[in-house]
Amino acid sequence: MILIGFMGCGKTTIANELGRKLNKEVIDLDAVIPAIAGRTIPEIFADEGEAAFREYEYRALKETLQKDVIIATGGGVVTYDKSYDELKGLSGRPVFFLNAPFEDLYKRIQQDENRPLGNQDSEKVRELYNSRLDKYTSLASREVSTLQTVEKTAAEIIVYMDESNL
Numbered sequence: 001m002i003l004i005g006f007m008g009c010g011k012t013t014i015a016n017e018l019g020r021k022l023n024k025e026v027i028d029l030d031a032v033i034p035a036i037a038g039r040t041i042p043e044i045f046a047d048e049g050e051a052a053f054r055e056y057e058y059r060a061l062k063e064t065l066q067k068d069v070i071i072a073t074g075g076g077v078v079t080y081d082k083s084y085d086e087l088k089g090l091s092g093r094p095v096f097f098l099n100a101p102f103e104d105l106y107k108r109i110q111q112d113e114n115r116p117l118g119n120q121d122s123e124k125v126r127e128l129y130n131s132r133l134d135k136y137t138s139l140a141s142r143e144v145s146t147l148q149t150v151e152k153t154a155a156e157i158i159v160y161m162d163e164s165n166l
Helices: 011-022 029-037 041-048 050-064 081-088 102-109 122-139 150-163
Strands: 002-004 026-028 070-072 095-099 142-145
Touching (some): 002 011, 041 050, 095 122, 102 122
Parallel strands (some): 002 070, 095 142
16 A cells, blocks of 8 residues: 655555555655665655656655555655546555645744755645645545544555555
C-alpha cells in the first residue's frame, strides 16, 4: 500500500502504525532519498534545487515499488510527472490519500526545518496544497481523514483493505 498526501498529514506516522498492525515493513521515501543522493533533503534543495530532488524521489519510488512494503511518499511526489505516472499505472496496490483541513496541516509543519517548501508564509503553502489536491484525489483508492487518532486512521485503512480484498 502507498500513502500520499500533503506535508503534515501523517504519512510516516500512519505508515508505521499500519506496519506494526499488519506486521509489514515500512519504507519512507524521505529516508531513502538521502541514501541515494548522499546528502540531506535540505542540502539537495539548497545545492541542486527542487527538480533534482524530484528526480531522486522518483528513483526512490521506483526502487521501493519493487518491494512488498508499506510506502510513505513525500508530499510532492505527485508533482513530478514520472512519479505521478508510476503511481497512476499501479494495479492491485491501493493508494491512500491522507488528508486534513489545510489549517491543521499548516500548524503541523511549522518550524520543521526538514520541510523546505513548508517553511513559507501560509498563503504560499496553501497555494501549494491547492495545486496538488486534484492529483492526490485522482491517484487515491480512498481518501482518509487524519483528524482522528492514528489508531482510528490505521483501522479505517485496514477495514477498507479487508472489505476490498486487497
